[in-house]
Amino acid sequence: MSTVPVNVTVTGAAGQIGYALLFRIASGQMLGPDVRVRLKMLEIPQGVKAAEGTAMELEDCAFPLLAGIDIYDDATQAFDGVNVGLLVGARPRGAGMERGDLLAANGGIFGPQGEAINAGAADDVRILVVGNPANTNALIASAHAPDVPADRFNAMMRLDHNRALAQLALRTGAPVSEISRVTIWGNHSAKQHPDITHALVGGRPAAEVVGDDAWVKGEFVPTVAKRGAAIIDARGASSAASAANAAISHVHDWVLGTPKDDWTSVAMPSDGSYDVPEGLVSSFPASSEGGRWEIVQGLELDDYTRAGIDASVAELVEERDAVKELGLLPAVTI
Numbered sequence: 001m002s003t004v005p006v007n008v009t010v011t012g013a014a015g016q017i018g019y020a021l022l023f024r025i026a027s028g029q030m031l032g033p034d035v036r037v038r039l040k041m042l043e044i045p046q047g048v049k050a051a052e053g054t055a056m057e058l059e060d061c062a063f064p065l066l067a068g069i070d071i072y073d074d075a076t077q078a079f080d081g082v083n084v085g086l087l088v089g090a091r092p093r094g095a096g097m098e099r100g101d102l103l104a105a106n107g108g109i110f111g112p113q114g115e116a117i118n119a120g121a122a123d124d125v126r127i128l129v130v131g132n133p134a135n136t137n138a139l140i141a142s143a144h145a146p147d148v149p150a151d152r153f154n155a156m157m158r159l160d161h162n163r164a165l166a167q168l169a170l171r172t173g174a175p176v177s178e179i180s181r182v183t184i185w186g187n188h189s190a191k192q193h194p195d196i197t198h199a200l201v202g203g204r205p206a207a208e209v210v211g212d213d214a215w216v217k218g219e220f221v222p223t224v225a226k227r228g229a230a231i232i233d234a235r236g237a238s239s240a241a242s243a244a245n246a247a248i249s250h251v252h253d254w255v256l257g258t259p260k261d262d263w264t265s266v267a268m269p270s271d272g273s274y275d276v277p278e279g280l281v282s283s284f285p286a287s288s289e290g291g292r293w294e295i296v297q298g299l300e301l302d303d304y305t306r307a308g309i310d311a312s313v314a315e316l317v318e319e320r321d322a323v324k325e326l327g328l329l330p331a332v333t334i
């Protein structure tokens with residue numbers, strides 16, 4: 001078992017995702033069964049009492065790996081010494097809203113948190129932004145943390161990735177474990193581009209196993225892209241347990257690696273791959289080794305996929321320009 005605990009900061013700790021996330025982190029599901037964790041929970045002042053209640057429950061689990069719990073309403077303290085930061089705290093959308101409608105409401109949270117990360121984070125810090133609109137919030141946070149390498153800021157696409165796996169499994173009857181190489185491109189929004197052109201089902205090309213291009217374009221893509229809204233409609237609240245599950249898997253794979261011969265989907269600052277403008281936090285197929293993501297290179301893009309990526313990236317450009325207009329990005333940012 002590790003002697004020095006890993007500092008894990010979770011913002012929005014008293015929210016519904018926070019409640020589904022903290023227990024899994026403390027039990028070792030995120031960083032492994034031998035790694036001790038110290039939880040640093042950040043809330044707004046009105047959320048602190050509920051966070052204290054969650055902390056009591058965490059204590060009552062007597063997790064062997066849980067080295068301590070601190071609760072803050074101050075970002076500088078919460079991010080001091082942070083190794084892994086999960087930026088969840090933000091308003092969720094309601095019925096009839098798009099995630100981009102949250103730009104003005106939530107964007108202002110991520111600049112000060114980026115500054116706090118810049119001021120106090122550990123050298124190996126890794127930040128996953130979950131709060132929506134996640135990609136542009138990650139861009140804002142990173143732009144306010146000039147001393148932290150930009151590739152340490154990710155936005156979460158793993159939920160979309162898992163939704164795509166699940167829909168493909170339901171359609172083909174294959175277990176999820178036999179499906180690989182699915183990709184979500186672009187933005188975590190209804191304009192994301194779920195892509196199975198390189199996916200395999202039981203070792204065979206997924207498109208061949210499905211054998212129905214109309215289903216892919218007319219059912220699969222919109223079902224995955226609009227799943228968040230469908231959950232809100234059905235549950236009356238946005239996804240929580242599946243979002244927390246995706247966050248656990250994202251950080252697990254970032255730190256401990258992805259399985260050989262497969263990849264996942266990660267929103268990270270573009271290095272220009274696949275002609276996505278440099279610096280935009282866009283989703284790519286990615287694998288991890290040695291604690292670093294590498295974008296999977298050399299995939300051929302057919303016209304449909306290229307158009308899907310371009311539409312999603314155009315939306316990211318619009319979001320970036322909107323937050324610039326709102327004064328939420330420093331002037332030097334892309």
Ligand SMILES: NC(=O)c1ccc[n+]([C@@H]2O[C@H](COP(=O)([O-])OP(=O)(O)OC[C@H]3O[C@@H](n4cnc5c(N)ncnc54)[C@H](O)[C@@H]3O)[C@@H](O)[C@H]2O)c1
Nearest residue numbers: 012014015016017043044047089090091092130131132243
């Ligand atoms: N990227 C994804 O795939 C994905 C999936 C699901 C939800 N989300 C997003 O995650 C966010 C949280 O969702 P939720 O359902 O947990 O919401 P929630 O309303 O249940 O909880 C949000 C919590 O954040 C806290 N908070 C607000 N501002 C804060 C700040 N500045 N610092 C610290 N805490 C703050 C609130 O007090 C609240 O307790 C939403 O923006 C939602 O849209 C993203």
Ligand SMILES: O=C(O)C[C@H](O)C(=O)O
Nearest residue numbers: 093099132228229238239
């Ligand atoms: O859709 C939402 O607003 C919540 C979340 O981003 C999701 O994908 O479930």
